[in-house]
Amino acid sequence: MINKLVANIKKTNAPIVVGLDPMLDYVPDQVKAKAFAECGETLEGAAEAIWQFNKEIVDKTYDLIPAVKPQIAMYEQFGIPGLMAFKKTVDYCKEKGLVVIGDIKRGDIGSTSVAYAVGHIGKVKVGEKSYAPFDEDFVTVNPYLGSDGINPFIDVCKEEKKGLFILVKTSNPSSGEFQDLLVDGRPLYELVGEKVAQWGEDCMGDEYSYIGAVVGATYPEMGKVLRKIMPKSYILVPAYGAQGGRGKDLVHFFNEDGLGAIVNSSRGIITAYKQEKYARFGAEHFGDASRAAVEDMIADISQALN
Numbered sequence: 043m044i045n046k047l048v049a050n051i052k053k054t055n056a057p058i059v060v061g062l063d064p065m066l067d068y069v070p071d072q073v074k075a076k077a078f079a080e081c082g083e084t085l086e087g088a089a090e091a092i093w094q095f096n097k098e099i100v101d102k103t104y105d106l107i108p109a110v111k112p113q114i115a116m117y118e119q120f121g122i123p124g125l126m127a128f129k130k131t132v133d134y135c136k137e138k139g140l141v142v143i144g145d146i147k148r149g150d151i152g153s154t155s156v157a158y159a160v161g162h163i164g165k166v167k168v169g170e171k172s173y174a175p176f177d178e179d180f181v182t183v184n185p186y187l188g189s190d191g192i193n194p195f196i197d198v199c200k201e202e203k204k205g206l207f208i209l210v211k212t213s214n215p216s217s218g219e220f221q222d223l224l225v226d227g228r229p230l231y232e233l234v235g236e237k238v239a240q241w242g243e244d245c246m247g248d249e250y251s252y253i254g255a256v257v258g259a260t261y262p263e264m265g266k267v268l269r270k271i272m273p274k275s276y277i278l279v280p281a282y283g284a285q286g287g288r289g290k291d292l293v294h295f296f297n298e299d300g301l302g303a304i305v306n307s308s309r310g311i312i313t314a315y316k317q318e319k320y321a322r323f324g325a326e327h328f329g330d331a332s333r334a335a336v337e338d339m340i341a342d343i344s345q346a347l348n
């Protein structure tokens with residue numbers, strides 16, 4: 043999958059990810075009204091609304107982008123119907139040729155990580171048959187439990203040619219509380235970065251490892267250091283747009299080859315029609331507003347890199 047991700051990035055010339063993180067408030071009234079008329083003001087209605095919302099955004103942007111990142115929390119809040127909307131979104135994006143990064147941030151003791159890995163990127167055996175329950179291409183993983191929490195994910199990646207993005211330095215304001223603590227004089231995120239590079243060594247695709255890292259756009263100086271520590275790992279860079287990250291902060295997340303990083307924006311793209319800059323599209327044309335926001339994001343990043 044890392045090869046497909048790199049190929050998609052080269053083809054689109056756009057190292058970006060659209061984050062499909064739908065809250066019901068983001069869904070325009072006309073989409074909600076239709077979904078509620080069909081399914082009621084119920085969890086099913088909400089799930090139908092977010093699915094229709096996603097579909098329109100994907101239809102209007104898929105030709106410009108290499109990948110999407112649905113954040114599972116946004117779907118789980120609507121229970122089982124929400125999870126069905128998550129799965130429909132994963133399948134639809136894959137049909138459109140996009141790489142799907144399931145933002146699930148899992149990680150547990152080994153035996154439990156096996157179940158997470160099998161359910162999301164692997165296959166589960168039921169009697170004589172095997173099923174791929176969610177079948178994302180990559181998932182995000184939390185390394186706090188150490189190697190035995192991560193290894194089951196890596197094993198499944200090797201079998202299924204899937205990939206991981208492991209949290210190294212997260213974008214949020216409190217991320218330093220633990221991640222920046224000094225261990226033998228070095229910040230913990232650097233040690234986690236070294237571990238990601240190590241885990242990734244025998245997981246190489248053609249150019250990059252399929253074991254990648256997450257480093258927030260809000261910490262560009264740390265991104266610069268981590269880029270060097272993990273030269274063969276793709277870095278997923280969230281926090282562009284709504285959390286304040288801008289193209290000019292991102293340069294050092296990339297390698298000299300212009301590859302090595304993929305930048306996510308969720309609210310910045312999916313709520314574009316609500317933003318003053320794209321208000322001209324109106325709620326009726328929310329998909330076109332998202333397309334314009336994607337074009338602007340690509341231009342901003344290209345300009346910073348050139």
Ligand SMILES: O=C(O)c1cc(=O)[nH]c(=O)n1[C@@H]1O[C@H](COP(=O)(O)O)[C@@H](O)[C@H]1O
Pocket residue numbers: 061063113145182211212213214256257258280281282283284285306307308309310
């Ligand atoms: O793993 C992530 O994607 C992630 C890591 C991180 O450090 N910060 C972060 O914001 N994210 C996710 O990236 C997305 C950011 O959304 P926006 O701020 O709306 O662009 C959300 O899905 C977050 O859960």
